[in-house]
Amino acid sequence: MKTEHKQAQNATTDALLDAALMHVPFDGWTEATFTAACKDADVDAVLARAICPRGAVDLALAYHARGDALMLQRLKSEDLTGLRFRDKIAAAIRYRLEAVDDKEAVRRGTTMLTLPQYAADGAKAIWGTVDAIWNALGDGSDDINWYTKRASLSAVYTATVLYWLGDDSLEHQASWDFLNRRIDNVMQFEKLKAEVQANPLLKPFLAGPNWLADQIKRPQVAEDLPGSLPPRR
Template sequence: MSSQENQTDQPSDLMSQLLDAALLHVVFDGWSEATFEAAIADTGTNPVLARAICPRGAVDLALAYHRRGDQMMLARLAQSDLSALRFRDRIAAMVRYRLEVADDKEAVRRGVTLFALPQHAAAGAKAVWGTCDAIWTALGDASDDLNWYSKRTILSGVYSSTLLYWLGDDSPDHQATWEFLDRRIDNVMQFEKVKAGLRKNPLLKPLLAGPEWLSSQIKPPAAQDDLPGRQD
C-alpha cells in the first residue's frame, strides 16, 4: 500500500495497520523505535502521519495492542452466558478471557518489560486500570463512591499478578494459571467477608460511620478520559 493511499485512511485504521505490521517485529526488537520504523516501512505509511498518530512511537502501538485485547475480551463476553456463575466466578472468567485472547505471549512479555521502565510505568498502570474498569463495567458495576476505585484497584492487583504468572506458565492449557487466579480471587473474597463482618459488629459500627460517610462523598470519574493516570 502506498503512502498516498494511507494518508486517506482513518486514524484508527492506520493504527491497526501499523500495529499488525509491528507485531511481526516485536519478537525480535521489542516495542522499540526499530519496530516502529519497520512498521512504517512495511505499511508504506508517511512517517509524518505515523508520528502524528503515534507521538511516542512503539509505546503507543503497545498501548493499542493492549486496548485491542480489551476489545476482544468484551467481544468474547458478548458471545458467552455467565448468568449461572457466581459473581466471583464471572470476574475470574473475564480475567481468563482477557489472557486467552492475547494470542502472542511474546508481544505481551515485551510489553510488560516496556511498561516496567520508570518513564512508561504510568502509561502501563493506566492500561491495566482500563482493563479492570472494562471488566467491572461489563459485569454491571453500579458503585458510585470509593468502592468504584477500590474494586478496580484490587482487581488490578489480581490481574497483574495473574498476568505475570501466566507469562511463565507452561502447564497444559495454562491450568496452573487458572488455579492461581482462583486463589487470588479467594483471597479478595475473604477480605470482603471481613469488611462485611466489621459492618455488622454493633461495637464497631459507630466507629465506621465517619469513614463510610467520607467514602460516599468520593465519586467516580464523569467520563472515561477522566480515569486516574491520565497523561495530559
C-alpha cells in the first residue's frame, strides 16, 4: 500500500514538474509557476501543496533529482571499461549536464538555490549528485576520504555548471575542456598530498593530524549529508 501511495505521489510530482517546466523560462521557480503547473496538470492545489509544501522550490529540487536519475541510467548503459578513473568521473559529470533538457531551468534554479534561505537545499542537492557519482563508480571509502572526495568533486561540478551555463561553443566542447582542466587540478593536488605524506621529514608533524583524520568515518545514514537538518526531538 505504501509503495502504491509513493508511486502515485511520484507520478503527481512528475506531472507538476513537466507542467512547471513550460513556465520556468518566463517566471522562474516561483509561486506563479507552481500555480500555473497545478492548473495545467489538473492537480488540486491542496494535493499539490501536500506533496510540494514549498511549491516551486520543491519542484526545482525534483528537477535536479530527475537529472541525477538520468545520469545514473546512462552510467549503467555506457561501457566505461578501459577508461582511466578520472575520465570516468569526467564522463559522469558530462552525462549529468547532458541530461538537462532546458538550460534556462538550471540557470533559474541555480539563481534561486544560492539565496540564503535555500542555500542548504542547494548544497544538499550538489552533494547528492557527487555522492551518486562516487557510489556509481564504486567508491568504497569509509574514512575522511569519503568527505574529501565529495568535497573536491562538488567544487569541480559547481564550477563546471557555472561555466556550462554561459557556454555557446559547438556541443559544449569548451565546457568539457574546462571540466578536464579542473579534474587535472584536483589530481595535481592529490599528487602533492601523497608526496607530503611520503616525506619522512614531515612525518612527525603529520602524526597528530593523521590520527585525527583516522577518527573520522563516513555517515551511517543517507540523510547525514551537508545541507540536512538535524532530526526534530
